[in-house]
Amino acid sequence: MKTYHNHIITKEQAGLTVEAYLKQVLRLSGRKLQKLTRQKGILLNGKSVFLQKKLKENDSLRLLVAADANYGLTPEEGPLEVLYEDAFMFVLNKPPGLLVHPTSWTCSGTLANYLAWHLQQRGIILAIRPLHRLDRDTSGCVVFAKSDHSQFLLEQQLKSGRLTRTYTALVQGAVEPPTGTIAAPIGPHPTHPNRRAVQEHGDSAVTHYRTLEQYPQAALLEIALETGRTHQIRVHLAHIKHPVIGDKMYGEPAAWMKRQALHASALTFNHLQEQRPITIKAPLPADFRLAIAHCRQPAASPNENR
Numbered sequence: 001m002k003t004y005h006n007h008i009i010t011k012e013q014a015g016l017t018v019e020a021y022l023k024q025v026l027r028l029s030g031r032k033l034q035k036l037t038r039q040k041g042i043l044l045n046g047k048s049v050f051l052q053k054k055l056k057e058n059d060s061l062r063l064l065v066a067a068d069a070n071y072g073l074t075p076e077e078g079p080l081e082v083l084y085e086d087a088f089m090f091v092l093n094k095p096p097g098l099l100v101h102p103t104s105w106t107c108s109g110t111l112a113n114y115l116a117w118h119l120q121q122r123g124i125i126l127a128i129r130p131l132h133r134l135d136r137d138t139s140g141c142v143v144f145a146k147s148d149h150s151q152f153l154l155e156q157q158l159k160s161g162r163l164t165r166t167y168t169a170l171v172q173g174a175v176e177p178p179t180g181t182i183a184a185p186i187g188p189h190p191t192h193p194n195r196r197a198v199q200e201h202g203d204s205a206v207t208h209y210r211t212l213e214q215y216p217q218a219a220l221l222e223i224a225l226e227t228g229r230t231h232q233i234r235v236h237l238a239h240i241k242h243p244v245i246g247d248k249m250y251g252e253p254a255a256w257m258k259r260q261a262l263h264a265s266a267l268t269f270n271h272l273q274e275q276r277p278i279t280i281k282a283p284l285p286a287d288f289r290l291a292i293a294h295c296r297q298p299a300a301s302p303n304e305n306r
Contacts, residue, residue, distance in 0.1 A: 004043070004062040005087055005147075007273055009055045018042065019051035021061065027153065039064055071116040072127045073102055078114035083141065084280045088150040088272045089131075090115065093282045094142045096259050100133040115144060131155065132165075132228065140264025140282040141165070153272050158228075163269040167223040167233060168212075168284065170261035170291055171242040172251065175219045178211035182236040186229045195249060196231045198239045205229045207236040215295040218245060222265075233262060245291065257291040 013021060022028045028036075033051075036042050041064025042049055055061070084091035094100065094111050101112040112128045119126055129151045131143040143163075145151035157163035187202025189195035206226035213220040219242070223233055234250045237243055243251025247260040268279045284292075 004041075004064055005273075007061045007063070009057055009059040009061060011057045014055055014057040014059075016055050017052050018044065018049055018055060018061065021055055022051075022063075026063075026149075027156075028149065032149065036064060070127075071119070071125065073110075073113055073116055074108060075116035075120045076108055076113040077117050078109070080111075080114045080118050082118075083282060084278070086271070088146050089154065090144040090146070091267060091280045092142050092144065094134055094139055094264075096137050096139045096285060096287065099136050100142055101128070101130050111142065112144075131158065134264055135231070135234075135260070135262075137259035138262045138264065139285050139288070140167070141267040141280060142264070143267065143269075150272060154269070157269055161226075163267070165225055165228075165264060166266040166268075167225070168263045168265040168288075169209075169221045169223050169233060169237065170245045170257075170288070170295065171219050171221055171237055172245060173217065173219065173242050174214055175209070175211055175221065175240075175242050178214070180209060182207040182209070182240060184236060184239055186232060186235055196229065196235050198235060203227075203229055205232050205236065207233060209237075213292075216298055218295040220292060220295075234260065245295075254291075256294050257287065259287070261288055261291050263288055 007026070013025060016024070019033070022033055037051070040048055043062040044053060045060050079095065081093040082090060083093050092111060092115065099106055099110040101110050102108070112130060116128055126146055129145040129148070131145055131151060131154050134140065134142055143154060145154055154163060183206045184198045185200065185202035186196050186205040187199035189197040204227060208224040208226065210222045211219050212222050225232065234244055234247055238247070238250040245251070245261045246254045246257035263284055264282065265284070266279060266281045268277060270276065271278055
């Protein structure tokens with residue numbers, strides 16, 4: 001059974017030729033356009049169409065979606081929380097302690113494996129395409145694209161700043177000023193190959209933060225990324241002497257928070273067809289809520305390890 005993506009022509013797009021719409025609006029490459037033409041995979045109002053045909057408002061332009069031979073990994077049954085789904089993408093809520101996708105060391109038990117199983121149960125075969133990743137112990141929103149073209153468009157939004165990610169972090173100490181920007185280049189750590197560090201000649205990295213709540217010895221921050229370097233939030237907050245609570249790599253362990261208190265709480269992007277802004281939120285997991293409650297106690301200490 002063939003699968004198509006449907007695009008409804010707006011008033012502003014009326015008058016464009018099919019070819020101009022595909023190249024200018026959907027930003028299809030010439031190679032992709034040639035492949036669709038050979039496959040007779042372009043339908044206008046249900047019928048084959050020439051590329052120079054002019055479009056009218058409310059026309060239905062359908063494009064064939066090539067079925068991938070496999071998922072690119074082994075489907076595995078596991079917990080999966082879908083925060084958002086449309087014809088182009090998923091937004092999943094990743095629990096802490098789970099990798100986003102397989103690595104050279106771990107090829108099973110990841111969020112991507114669970115998504116493949118979820119699709120398999122629905123009779124859908126799609127290559128699993130994570131747009132970005134979160135550290136194993138960071139929870140929250142993760143985007144998966146449903147096709148190579150959707151992935152390309154989402155990557156363009158990410159690069160241009162139209163796709164934004166917001167994080168919630170619980171950090172040590174009182175952050176001053178309560179709102180600010182950390183602009184410090186990040187590069188490889190000089191002695192620990194699996195870590196990153198602020199370095200003069202590293203890659204540009206910019207993190208914006210805002211204090212949501214101040215506790216006796218900790219603070220709850222809202223974080224917005226302007227760049228997306230590996231471990232960026234954790235490195236930047238440790239650099240200003242306010243490491244994420246529970247971060248064993250860049251801070252100190254905490255007996256009452258077994259992982260770093262970092263959560264990808266929201267994601268905003270433009271719908272790939274309708275271009276309207278969409279914001280998806282992921283609720284704080286239980287361990288994070290308990291950590292906040294601990295910090296609110298007058299005698300609580302972020303460094304306490306009892």
